[in-house]
Structure formats: C-alpha cells, structure tokens
Amino acid sequence: MDGRSARFCRLVFAGHLWPILCLARIAVTLAGAMLYFIEQCLNGIQLGMLLFLLAAGLTLIFGIMDLVNLAHGSLYMIGAYFAATFAALTGSFIAGAVLALVATLLVGMAVEVIAIRRLYGRDHLDHVLGTFGLILFFNELVRLIWGPAGMTLPLPNQMLTAVQVLPGVYYPAYRIVIIATTLVVALLLYLLVMRTRIGMLIRAGASNREMVSALGINIKLLYTLVFGLGAALAGFAGLMQAPILTVQIGMGENILILAFVVIIIGGIGSIRGAFVASIIVGLIDTVGRAFIPDILRLFLSNNAASTLGPSLSSMMIYMLMAAILVFRPEGLFPAASK
C-alpha cells in the first residue's frame, strides 16, 4: 500500500493538486492507523475473554477450596486436544466442541477425586508441588497419546469470513464468535453463582465450609463440581483458542501465567475483578505489542527501537501489575476478606 500511494503522490506532484492530495493521503494513513487500532482493540478484548475463562475458574477454585491450581493450564490444553480429536472424528466443529467440553469436565472431576481432593487444607507449597507434578504428568501423557507434533482444528467454512463490525472495519467472524460466546458464558456464570441454589451453596462454602457441611450439604461433591466447572471453563477457553493457534504441548502454560497476572490485578477470589482485569490485561498486552515499537521509533533510533520494542511491550502488563501492587496490594476488587 505504501509503495502504491508513494507512486500516486509522485504522479500528483506533477500536477498542481499535490497539497490537497497529500493531505488526503495523510488522512487515509491516519484512518488506516485508526482501523488498525480498532482491530487491535478487538484482538485485545478477545484475548481478555480467553483470559477471563481461565481466571474465573482459577479464582473460583481458589476462593472456594483455597487451592492454588497450577495444572489449570493443562485442562486448557486437554480441552483443545479433545476438541481437535472429536472434531476430526465427528466431522463437525460444534459437535467436537461440545464433546470436548463434556470430556474436559469429566477429566477435571476425575483429577479432583484422584489427586486434588487430598491437597485441600494443606500448605500452599504442597499445592504448588503437587499441581506442578500434575502439569509434568499431563504434558507427557498428551505426548504419549497424541504424539509430539501439534494438531490443528480447522474451522467450518461459514466462520472463515470477515464481518463488517463498523463501516469499513472488517473483523474475522470466528473471533467475534469467541467474544460473544465468552460474554454469554460470563453471564451464565454470574447467574449460576448469584441466582441459583447451587451458586448459593458455592458462595456459602466459600465463606464457611464447616457450617455448610454441618447443614447437611455434601461438601465433597460440591467441591468436585466446582473443580469440574473450573476445568470445563479452562477447556472451553482451550477449544475456542485452538483454531487460532496450533494445538500443542504446553500451550496452556504461558496463558496460565497471564491468568495469574489477571487474578493478582483483579483480586483473588473475585469473579468481577477477574472480568475487569482480563479485559485490561488483554487490551494492554495486545495494543502494547502492536504500537510500542512504533511509538519508540518516534523517540529513538530505528535500531534501538526494534531492539527495545519487543522486550518493553512484553513487560507492559507486569509493570501494570507492579503498579497495582504498590497502590492496592489486594487487587482492584478484593474479595471480602475471610
């Protein structure tokens, strides 16, 4: 585009309209930058939505069972692998996704019953060590079953198109589907926790587990269900992300650490905090990566900017986290303290 418009400018320069047309060109460039900015914002929101799915499960599990679950990213990975496998088997993306969701839920509940259950009430270091062991196990298990090469999850044709979201702004349909479905899931989660009987039990279990179990509620089953719910959310994030990235071993780990950052910023145990912080982190990370190298170029030499740019833009969210920690060590929306 740049070369073409340069040639265009040169042509116009020969005539006498060049000041007007050059202004027009600047306007077009600015509009282009604006479109790019909007697109990057949408990408950021989409990343934020995925982070929310992970962070909500993590914060739910932490808030209720007081458990640090490092293996949450493994469930994300397993969801993606299941989706790729089931979609290939059934030939349908939707069927694959639904089956994968159910399968991840079951795997999550099985993991809770076999291993996680024994970690409740223990030191956080035990959680770290035990769930770190689970990550190693799951990564290797996936390698054993599906092999070291990654998989791909092809999208159905009708999702490969781009949709006009604003006049002149086209955006891939599938990414919009991600944003929309995650919003629906977030709403359902809110309704589940705040408006249903099981949600009431979950909230009660978070504030006083002895009392809930003394009232005759099967707290063990409740915990298994909550863990399964968290696993299903993580699996859902994994299977939604699978068509965009390759499905590969360890895919859940980097995004899990981002989800930790989200939880730290949002406040541990707060789903609302997780939602707000997810969008903030998603936006800052994506927009920062897209624009920081260019912004640096305004102040520094080209060479220095391209050296510093990638490092600095990946530091952005951690600096945000540090800033939040200085001013609000408990996060933006601290959950009611126990």
Add this chain to the structure above:
Amino acid sequence: MTAWLTPRNAVAVVLVALLALLPFYASVTGNYFLMSMFTRILILAMAAVSLNLIMGFGGMVSFGHAAYIGIGGYVVGILAKEGIGSGFVQWPLALAVSGLFALGVGALSLRTRGVYFIMITLAFAQMVYYVAIGLDRYGGDDGLTIHKRSTFDGVIDLSNRTLFYYLCFALLLAMVYLVWRIVNSRFGMVIQGARSNDRRMRAIGFATFRYKLTCFVIAGVMCGLAGALLANHTNFVSPAMMHWTRSGDLIVMAVLGGMGSAFGPVIGAIAFLLLEEGLSRVTEYTNIILGPLLLLVALYARGGIDGLLARVHRG
C-alpha cells in the same frame, strides 16, 4: 553414639567426600561426562540452597527463582559478547544485577503474602523470560553462545574442567555454610520467627519486612552467582534457563531434599537430577513417572529425604 553422628550428618559427610573424590574417579576412568553432569548438579544445588534460605527458613515460596539464574547468566553472556571477558567485572556485576532485581521484586511481592507471593514471583520471572526472548541482539529465543569463559588472570583458569568443578564444589560448600550461619544468627531467628508468626514478630518490635527483604536479596545474589557459573559451565545462555519450569524444578529440589536443613537441598538436587537422568535412560516419557512422584512427595513426604533421615535417627 556420639551426638553429632546422626544418619543425617553421616549422609552429608559421605556425600561431600564422594563429591570431593569425583574428579579423581573421572580422571582414572576418563568418564568426563560424569564430571560435567555433576558440575551442573553442584551449580543447581547452589540455586536450590539459596531458594531454601527464603522458602524453607523464611516461608517465602518464590516461584521465580530461576530468573536469578538467568540474570546472572545473561550478565556474563552479554558482557562476553561486548568484549568484556574479565571475571572480575562479569561476576560482581552479575551478583549486583541479581541483587537489584531481587530488591525490586522483593519490595513489591513482600507487601503480599501466601498465594499472591507465589503468583507475583512467578509473574516477574516470566517478565524477565520474555525480556530475554526480546533481546534480538543477544540471540533472542535461540540464546547466546559464550565463546570464552570468564578470565581470572593469575587466579584460576576456568577452562580447566577439574578446576572449574572444584570451584563450584567450594562455592557450594561456602554457600551451605553461609546459609547455616545466617539461619542460626539473630537475623535468621527473626526470619524464622516471621515465618511462623509474622504479626507476633512485629508486635515484639521487629520490622520483619526489612529482615525478609534483606533475606530475599541475599538469596537472589546467591542464585545469581549460580547463574554466572552455569553460563560458564555450558558456554551458553538462553531464555530456557529461566523458563518457569526451571523455577519449579528448584522448588522440587529443595522440598525433595528437605527444607529443614541447610544441606538438604544439596541432597535434593543430586537426587532429583540423578532421578531425571536415570529415568530418561529407562523411558522416553520420564515425566509420566516424575509428575505423580512429585504429587506423592507433596502428599506424604514433605520432610524430604533429610526428614526421612532425621526420622530414622529418632527411630
């Protein structure tokens, strides 16, 4: 039985003796791979010992300890690449940068407790990891080859494998001694007191934050030294050396060996790395055994090997 001759001490003495004799075995049999492997074990043991100072005695579970290995290593690597080969410059700078980073991370993360602390240290380590990936001039994702080990003219020649091994060995012993001295000092008592009841320590007049931060920085500096050594050992630095799983490995070493003593993590590092090496010869899928094993250690053997030995003694 004399009081000091416990199974714990006996194992420690035997291990130290074996480690001291290892280069002789290597030169007799020509098995230099073994010596190289143990050099790496000694270096990682240093990192585990330093982690244990804050985690075992201070109760500060840092999940980002590998970052200091990376920082120490990268300082050496970057200086070497820029033509500054003298260890008298490289090493102090590596320690200083590690210490400064620890100061920053500690000042922020020690404002919080428990699970926040774990996640924040992990997040900051991940930040360093990404910064290293972004350093295109220094190899980015692929890492940076160090063409010449640090030079200490007239003092020690690091390119001599045996000498390098003994340097690591001596430094490890020095670190264990240092940690032992720290833990048994007044300073160490305050740290341990803050672990069991921070509020009470503050109530009797100790500004525990400062003590903990100092301890955190000491551990960071020690681990930075391990990083500088590791860079010299492998002649290579890459972001992979501070991948978050490396931090997890260090925690595993400290817990496996036993967090109750200064020497425990050394046992843990040897046991863990030998186990890893051994399993990789039996099966391609080592972690399918190692992973559940960690879970079992977390569930049933928190005292680690050192704790088992102490129990043997008590009968």
